[in-house]
Amino acid sequence: MTATSQQSFSIHSVGTLYLVPTPIGNLQDMTFRAVETLKQVDLIAAEDTRNTQKLLNNFEINTKQISFHEHNTNERIPELLDWLSQGQDIAQVSDAGMPSISDPGEKLVAAAIDSGIPVVPLPGANAGLTALIASGLAPQPFYFYGFLNRKTTTQADELAELAQHSETIILYEAPHRLKKTLLAIQAAVGDERPVVLCRELTKRYEEFVRGTVSEVLVWLAEHQPRGEFVILLGGNPQPITNEVSDPLLGLSITDHVDMLIGQGLKPNEAIKQVAKARELKKQAVYAVYHHLNEDN
Structure with missing residues (x-):
């Protein structure tokens, strides 16, 4: 049996929640893995979709976005969990830096873990x-x-x-x-x-x-x-x-x-x-x- 990468985007019984850091200022700090992840997931949950769209345009990423911020956390988390449970992979991003740091990602992570959904963190920029x-x-x-x-x-x-x-x-x-x-x-x-x-x-x-x-x-x-x-x-x-x-x-x-x-x-x-x-x-x-x- 050959070893396989932990990062797989094929259809599973449940999806995976990816925590994808974004640059804190300089776009060159975006990692290759972060770009590839955002291209391959089914959906991106973004703090501000307008801000994230600029990042996606720069790296020619066409993945669909949905807003996920401190003001819609309670209504959005059940939706995201439902999609994950159906096998869709979702990437969560902040406006800048690491998800879950000073944004509602921590609640989504806790909810995903409680639901038995895999959570995969990517390393990256942190102010x-x-x-x-x-x-x-x-x-x-x-x-x-x-x-x-x-x-x-x-x-x-x-x-x-x-x-x-x-x-x-x-x-x-x-x-x-x-x-x-x-x-x-x-x-x-x-x-x-x-x-x-x-x-x-x-x-x-x-x-x-x-x-x-x-x-x-x-x-x-x-x-x-x-x-x-x-x-x-x-x-x-x-x-x-x-x-x-x-x-x-x-x-x-x-x-x-x-x-x-x-x-x-x-x-x-x-x-x-x-x-x-x-x-x-x-x-x-x-x-x-x-x-x-x-x-x-």
Whole structure:
């Protein structure tokens, strides 16, 4: 018996779900295997069919598309599973990068696995790792978080927890929220933590902005952010442990201030003490506590 390739597109009792990465900017990063897979499957489930069509046109791929995004996940997954169960092969793609990373692919994958449908991942472009290896920060261990919550109070809680990680942290952010997010990072980790902004990865105007949090904020004040950003935050060299003498430091900034107010301090004095305990600027703690810079 001769060995056969795992990647087969003949008719089976059930189909296969292929997870196909797409370029994050430079079309030359599309792999031969990805092109061949998209040509051979019966259907492509795309985050944005208009965006993916440009990619398909470039590589002369004529496979039919169907939309699959965060707003139609619940109705689309049963349809895709039905087609897969009938023996059709489906490729799922994001607008850029790896499926399932910051897109609804994870739900489709879980549903396919639960239904006994084979899932085949293809390797390819990823913005977080591409940024990490050229950042100058420690590439391992790293902690991928992706997009922070947009609600200011929830985001502050997330960053308070992330601030204690000793690993390099990978975040994603849109240009119009970049300043607000960096100010929230400043409130959580202070001015001196190393940070790297990465924009337009693999494209003509690819750029890395390296410095401390305060230095990068100065750069941001002088430049208009364009393109999707990867934010790399240096790890905490002295994270707070459970053995810390002040357990309040393990709380979020907002909860820390509220706890001191509950103990009888006035709000401004509580904010001052929290800033001193965490070695942060009073203005930064004030902004987090009073939910300043909220998105409209």
